[in-house]
Structures are given as structure tokens and as C-alpha cells.
Amino acid sequence: MAILVIAEHDNATLKLDTAKVVACAQAVGSEVDVLVAGHNCGAAADSAKQLAGVRQVLVADSAVYANAIAENLSQLIVSVASEYQHILAAASSVGKDVLPRVAALLDVAQISEVVEVVSEDTFVRPIYAGSAMATVQSLDAIKVMTVRASAFDAVAQDGSASVQTLDNEYSGDVEFVSQTLSESERPDLGAASVVVSGGRAMGSAENFAILEQLADKLGGALGASRAAVDAGYVPNDLQVGQTGKIVAPDLYIAVGISGAIQHLAGMKDSKVIVAINKDPEAPIFQVADYGLEADLFEAVPKLLELI
Amino acid sequence: MKVLVPVKRVVDANVKVRVNADNTNVDTANLKMAINPFCEIAVEEAVRLKEAGIATEIVVASIGPKASQEQLRTAMALGADRGIHVETEEELAPLSIAKILNAIQANEQAQLIMLGKQSIDGDNNQTGQMLAALAGLPQATFASEVKVEGEQLVVTREIDGGLQTLKMPLPAIVTTDLRLNEPRYAKLPNIMKAKRKPLDTVTVDSLGVTLKQHQKVLKVTPPAERQAGIMVASVEELVEKLKNEAKVI
Numbered sequence: 001m002a003i004l005v006i007a008e009h010d011n012a013t014l015k016l017d018t019a020k021v022v023a024c025a026q027a028v029g030s031e032v033d034v035l036v037a038g039h040n041c042g043a044a045a046d047s048a049k050q051l052a053g054v055r056q057v058l059v060a061d062s063a064v065y066a067n068a069i070a071e072n073l074s075q076l077i078v079s080v081a082s083e084y085q086h087i088l089a090a091a092s093s094v095g096k097d098v099l100p101r102v103a104a105l106l107d108v109a110q111i112s113e114v115v116e117v118v119s120e121d122t123f124v125r126p127i128y129a130g131s132a133m134a135t136v137q138s139l140d141a142i143k144v145m146t147v148r149a150s151a152f153d154a155v156a157q158d159g160s161a162s163v164q165t166l167d168n169e170y171s172g173d174v175e176f177v178s179q180t181l182s183e184s185e186r187p188d189l190g191a192a193s194v195v196v197s198g199g200r201a202m203g204s205a206e207n208f209a210i211l212e213q214l215a216d217k218l219g220g221a222l223g224a225s226r227a228a229v230d231a232g233y234v235p236n237d238l239q240v241g242q243t244g245k246i247v248a249p250d251l252y253i254a255v256g257i258s259g260a261i262q263h264l265a266g267m268k269d270s271k272v273i274v275a276i277n278k279d280p281e282a283p284i285f286q287v288a289d290y291g292l293e294a295d296l297f298e299a300v301p302k303l304l305e306l307i
Numbered sequence: 308m309k310v311l312v313p314v315k316r317v318v319d320a321n322v323k324v325r326v327n328a329d330n331t332n333v334d335t336a337n338l339k340m341a342i343n344p345f346c347e348i349a350v351e352e353a354v355r356l357k358e359a360g361i362a363t364e365i366v367v368a369s370i371g372p373k374a375s376q377e378q379l380r381t382a383m384a385l386g387a388d389r390g391i392h393v394e395t396e397e398e399l400a401p402l403s404i405a406k407i408l409n410a411i412q413a414n415e416q417a418q419l420i421m422l423g424k425q426s427i428d429g430d431n432n433q434t435g436q437m438l439a440a441l442a443g444l445p446q447a448t449f450a451s452e453v454k455v456e457g458e459q460l461v462v463t464r465e466i467d468g469g470l471q472t473l474k475m476p477l478p479a480i481v482t483t484d485l486r487l488n489e490p491r492y493a494k495l496p497n498i499m500k501a502k503r504k505p506l507d508t509v510t511v512d513s514l515g516v517t518l519k520q521h522q523k524v525l526k527v528t529p530p531a532e533r534q535a536g537i538m539v540a541s542v543e544e545l546v547e548k549l550k551n552e553a554k555v556i
Binding site for chain 1: 318320321323324325326333345400401402405424425427428429430431432433434435436437438439440441445446447448449451461464465466467468469470471472473474475476484485486520521522523524525526527528529530533534536537538539541542543545546548549553555556
């Protein structure tokens, strides 16, 4: 039976998360279709066609899907759901918004943040901020699940899927008012191979400039702990943790972050973790591969100099 | 306007849980329990709407064992007017919770239902969206700002790249994100007063809800342990290790 992957995109570009969710789908079965729903989303659909192993790309191009409104998207997905045994989306803000609505409309449960496929009906997911891993078997006919993209490697882009156009338009009561996106030249936090994160000890928004320099020098993304976001040092979409972004880069540098359970939940699967903190008792040192007990305002400039 | 706020009893956010010896669940015996932090934010927002003269009544509901009444009393001490406790010993999936809440909403006909975006135990992030689907209501998830403008709700949401603002008719469902507000502490006189506020206990059957099992937890295991790291003495040593040992820069 076939698997449907809901594409993650901003109409113009397909996000790397989609290629990672397709990899998860291929661990379940071989007939993988991708749904690209958006407005003027031809470019995103073209990229989806190139994802290795994708059978068919379904394209729903309409103004009603422009801003990924959950009411509209969920009805569209439900309209094609009977063709599929699995419906997957990235555990992104869109996937988390839309998919539970889809599941309830289909009267099936959802499995959130899947990190491992055991079999076509059994999956592993973290619970309690990653303090435990639950192996869950779905008893439903249609398995609806969100996938933790950082747990899978993106598929290649050498495919040539066919395209099917969906012209059903669904719209509900929700009206889009506005959107403000943080502009950044740096790589996307979820996709970056290096992440430099700062915590409360950065002291001010201005002081984050040295971390930005470090991130830029390493070609990485900037992240932050909840404390730094709450203090207003950086915007909240940079928050790494249980309720922010989950990342697993090759290198994660935590500067002035104590390492609360909720923060660790978002980064402890990074390949190499470096912690710079002046408190030798900080819990972050328990997960760090390399720990440096030092004042960040001395260590980070020196680090910038040496790399 | 009536506001319905479902709240959940969970292990306190600062407690690190461990998997039990037979790998069937996490061991929650004798751990400190509390209102799920996101539910607390939902209660706070409802109370602020009442203080602003917009909400007239706040009903809190919780589904779980008898001890969940503690969390309902806490919510009432924070300003909720009455509580509904759906008593069950079973651990229910979010879809079942959403079905029960939908039955409560059918009785209460609240104009606004405010839930936390996720509970910090199951980390599912599903119940609000599922309730919206079952009740046929619009949803605004991950809210960082909520404004009631007449019969319309204007909500700013935290999305991956920034913020998004949506407008929708009431009744509607909102799930709260961390940045929505800073919850207050319950004052002692209010804790005393909350003991006298009405609290109804009902059962799943009395609400006329039939539930089915959608999934089985086969096992719960501890996460993979990270290998112990090392402390370096200087920035020079750190850079040397990252270049030559870890080869990541």
C-alpha cells in the first residue's frame, strides 16, 4: 500500500525536511507519493519530482493553500487519504498543526515525532523531553505520523516522478492576516551542519554578535536557549529544545547554556557537542564531548581568532 | 463569553524521569506532579480575558485519576470558576481525550477553548487540533498573542520562520505557546477559596463517549547514552581537538 508524504515548502523552494521525511517513508514501503499543496508552488513541485524513489507528485496549486491553513489543508489531505496506508509529514510547525486534524477527521490516532521505523506499523518516538523512547504499534488502518526530520538522512535528488494535479479547493473560516518571517542569511537551523547557540549568560542582544560571527565563520546557524529567547536577546524561532526546534548537526556549540532537560531534548543527538560555560557543575558538561570551563567573553573571541 | 480550558496533570517539568525496570513505562511513582506548563499558560490567558471583561465564565476540565482534582483546584485558585473532572485510571491517547473534550464542549457550548500546545510527558502536540476537527471548529495553534474582536478571534502564532497572524470566527480553539504570557502564582486566600468552588466528577460513560484502542506501547526504553566527553584546558586545545580528533571544523 502507498505512502503519502506532505511536502514542506514555502511555495518557491522545497525544504530539505521533505527529503528526510521521504527517507522515513522509504523505510516503511516503496510506493511513496508527495503532496505539494500551495500557491504558485510549481518550483517546489519540480524539486519534489527529483526526490529519489518518489513515485508520483500530487500538486494542489490554489490561493486557498497559500499559507498552509490547517482547516484547508486537512480537508485536502483527507480527500486523498483513502488511497494511502500511511500519511507522513515533518514535525514542523505546519506538520504539527495540520496532521492531528487530519488524523481526527479520519478517526485514527497520530504518532508524533517518529525517529525510527521498526516495521510498517511500529515506530519509535521520544517521550518526556527525550528522557525515554517509546516503541508504539499503531492499530489503525491509516497510520498518520509526524517525522522528526533530524533523525533521517535526506534522499538523493536523482528521481523523476510523474505529476498529478489535484484541483479540489477547500477553504474554511480561517482568514490569513499577515506573516512576519525573520530574515537571515545563515543556513536554516534545522538543516545546518553547525549550530552555535547562546543562553542567558550572553547577557544582552548585542553580545549575541560574537556568536553570530562564530556561526558565520563556521558556516553554521545561530540557536538559543529558552532563557535567551525569553530575555529578548534573539527571536523565538531560534529556540532549540523540547518546545522549539530539534536539531542534530555535526557540531553543536553551546555557549553560556546550563543544559536544562528541555534544552537537551532539542540537541542531544548532535554528533559532536561543545560546551563553554564558567560553571563546572553545569549539566551541559554531562552531554558535551568537549567541555571548556571558561568565561565565554574571553573564550569565544579567542575561538574566533584560532579557527 | 464562556471559556473552556482543559488541563493535564503531569510530572513536574524540573523532574528528570527514568524508565522503569521492566521497560513498560517511565517510573512516575512518588514524583512531584503539577499542571502541565502549557495548560497553566492557557488558564492564565483565560483569566486575563476575564479580567478584561471579555470572558464571563472559565470552566476547567481534566481527564485522569482522582488526583487530577489537585490540578483543577490549582486552576481554580488561579481564577477559573468551576471544574469538571472526568475520572479514569486509563492512560488515554490524545484522540480519545479529544473525543471526551468534544462531549464536554457539546454540553458547555464554550465560545473559546484554550489548551496548551503540548503536554510535557507525552510530547504529542495533538489534542487541540483533534478537538478542533471533531467539533468542526477553526483552530489557532501555538498562539503567542490572542485578541477577541467582537465575534472574531485574531491570533498571532509562532511558526518555524517567524510569526503568522490569523483571524477566525468564534467559537474557536486556541493552543498556547510559551510566549503567550507569564502565568501568575496562586495566592493563599485564593487557594482557600478554590476549595469551595464547584467541581463535578463525571465518567467517560456518562458523557456517552465510546473509545477504542488506537495504539499499543510495546516498550519504553532509556535513550542511547552519550559517551562521556572530556574537559579541555584551553581554547587552543579545544580547536586542536575539533580539527584533528573530531574533524568537524
